[in-house]
């Protein structure tokens with residue numbers, strides 16, 4: 140049952156009284172949501188098609204919770220295809236069972252099936268999102284998750300007058316399953332999207348789209364908390380609002396030091412909480428998003444999605460709706476601009492929000508992340524480079540999904556489903572970012588190899604992009620954890636020089652980090668969440684080509700350090 144707003148307010152009042160009079164922290168009553176996955180008809184860009192949705196809504200329903208809550212979502216599959224749902228950035232302590240990635244933590248929910256998913260919030264506070272995690276159905280199956288501070292606690296910034304989810308997405312006129320199928324069939328790049336969207340709407344620069352353009356009405360003098368989510372499939376985006384700077388106060392459901400910026404860079408999988416002060420002359424102002432895209436010869440959707448910030452009140456000659464009134468964004472391939480934003484991000488790291496960066500590292504992992512190619516099966520007719528098929532890998536292994544869920548295989552000690560030989564070093568050391576690399580390095584191995592970590596041990600991963608196939612940026616997402624981003628740079632990681640520049644004082648804590656084209660990123664975390672957790676590129680074409688691996692974090696000795704038992708209704712393969 141979805142609680143109506145009124146009863147939520149009532150519970151909040153009761154909670155407040157409990158806190159005030161009894162000094163008892165109060166947890167909200169358990170919320171239960173119904174998610175019916177089904178097709179619905181939507182018209183965009185002058186054409187009508189059926190898309191997969193939750194409850195017929197696009198974007199899907201928003202989940203609202205409070206810090207530390209546990210909620211349940213009943214997912215019913217009334218569509219024609221397998222589905223799973225992932226709660227992106229929710230750490231799910233000791234409970235990977237409901238995490239969602241198909242064939243990693245669960246078998247898909249088949250058409251007609253149902254799965255009651257338990258979502259356990261712990262330290263998260265801010266904005267996250269949920270999305271499908273099976274094939275490419277997340278193109279339209281996604282929505283926001285908002286985690287409010289506990290009753291009696293506050294934001295570490297002045298309370299905004301209103302809060303608004305801003306979900307960036309990507310739209311294809313064609314059925315997304317056909318786009319994916321064509322990619323599989325030809326071995327080439329998938330067709331690029333036809334539009335980007337803001338809250339499901341392309342905006343008035345596209346044909347037949349003026350009507351639906353998302354509008355945010357503001358009062359002059361008030362402050363708005365924008366809860367930005369990049370739900371796009373295959374592209375990193377720049378976002379800005381004409382004549383308004385954004386003050387970033389949180390990322391991936393953790394607080395940051397306030398960072399004022401004329402634009403933000405947001406990768407698929409990431410969220411940004413930013414304050415917008417309505418402090419300009421009353422008028423209409425464009426908010427826009429468009430691609431940040433690198434990589435040679437890489438086609439990309441070069442269009443711009445818009446929404447409108449409209450000041451209340453009477454004024455004549457609104458100046459929107461001309462391209463001169465678009466805010467300026469960095470050039471589409473400006474890597475320095477894209478990463479200077481990451482360079483400015485710092486954890487809040489104050490008394491109430493302490494940080495805990497691992498300083499002594501037990502497990503050091505260095506992994507390449509590469510786009511690759513396989514020879515075409517029958518002939519050289521594939522649509523990848525030189526007639527090959529595209530592939531992708533980490534440490535030269537292109538991950539192959541098992542045909543049953545890895546988590547169950549681990550839990551039930553079933554042999555033969557996966558190997559535990561994911562290497563902690565590249566099998567072959569070469570000049571990773573050399574522009575001239577021998578062609579024989581391009582072909583990876585196929586495998587289902589995981590890395591096993593002991594409970595409570597510290598982990599450092601250096602993610603090294605390579606120039607194989609030219610190189611491109613990769614937003615890497617880890618399930619079950621947030622990691623501290625202690626360093627990043629262009630070119631090859633230098634084990635002698637780069638660690639000296641690590642930020643161990645207030646590095647940003649995220650669940651997704653973009654590794655710059657032909658560059659590297661170092662992340663650290665403590666393996667204190669037992670389970671089976673996917674690490675993957677959040678560019679879906681790269682993930683589908685094999686850019687992923689899995690961490691198995693073993694149980695600790697104490698009962699509260701062990702996996703919780705599975706729910707009774709785990710879907711079966």
Ligand SMILES: *[C@@H]1O[C@H](CO)[C@@H](O)[C@H](O)[C@H]1NC(C)=O
Pocket residue numbers: 313317318321330
């Ligand atoms: C992909 O694009 C090509 C060229 O525009 C077009 O012929 C083809 O039908 C498209 N395929 C899909 C699945 O959209």
Ligand SMILES: *[C@@H]1O[C@H](CO)[C@@H](O)[C@H](O)[C@H]1NC(C)=O
Pocket residue numbers: 382383384399400401
């Ligand atoms: C936005 O910030 C820049 C500096 O980062 C400043 O030059 C500019 O005046 C600011 N714009 C507004 C509208 O506050």
Ligand SMILES: *[C@@H]1O[C@H](CO)[C@@H](O)[C@H](O)[C@H]1NC(C)=O
Pocket residue numbers: 441471
């Ligand atoms: C993007 O589109 C604009 C016009 O809409 C064009 O001038 C520009 O060359 C395009 N850029 C790329 C990289 O395709």
Ligand SMILES: *[C@@H]1O[C@H](CO)[C@@H](O)[C@H](O)[C@H]1NC(C)=O
Pocket residue numbers: 472
């Ligand atoms: C960015 O794009 C421009 C024009 O499209 C091109 O001249 C330039 O070489 C590109 N820069 C990089 C770093 O690829």
Ligand SMILES: *[C@@H]1O[C@H](CO)[C@@H](O)[C@H](O)[C@H]1NC(C)=O
Pocket residue numbers: 524525578581608
């Ligand atoms: C395609 O083949 C040519 C000639 O052998 C080679 O120079 C080029 O690097 C190849 N490109 C890729 C992406 O393999």
Ligand SMILES: *[C@@H]1O[C@H](CO)[C@@H](O)[C@H](O)[C@H]1NC(C)=O
Pocket residue numbers: 570571572573574575
């Ligand atoms: C690696 O390749 C880059 C780009 O070609 C080059 O500038 C650099 O000197 C090379 N590094 C080494 C150690 O050879």
Ligand SMILES: *[C@@H]1O[C@H](CO)[C@@H](O)[C@H](O)[C@H]1NC(C)=O
Pocket residue numbers: 535566567579580581582583584
């Ligand atoms: C990856 O492994 C394959 C198969 O062993 C090998 O041919 C290729 O050179 C390796 N590539 C790299 C970058 O190590």
Ligand SMILES: *[C@@H]1O[C@H](CO)[C@@H](O)[C@H](O)[C@H]1NC(C)=O
Pocket residue numbers: 595695696700
């Ligand atoms: C795990 O680490 C925490 C913090 O470093 C420590 O307090 C705890 O005792 C450790 N537990 C185990 C089982 O090692």
Ligand SMILES: *[C@@H]1O[C@H](CO)[C@@H](O)[C@H](O)[C@H]1NC(C)=O
Pocket residue numbers: 221246247249542711712
């Ligand atoms: C749906 O999932 C089941 C169970 O894993 C699998 O056997 C079947 O092939 C899947 N169907 C499709 C279309 O992928």
Ligand SMILES: [Cu+2]
Pocket residue numbers: 612613614676677678681682686
């Ligand atoms: Cu990638």
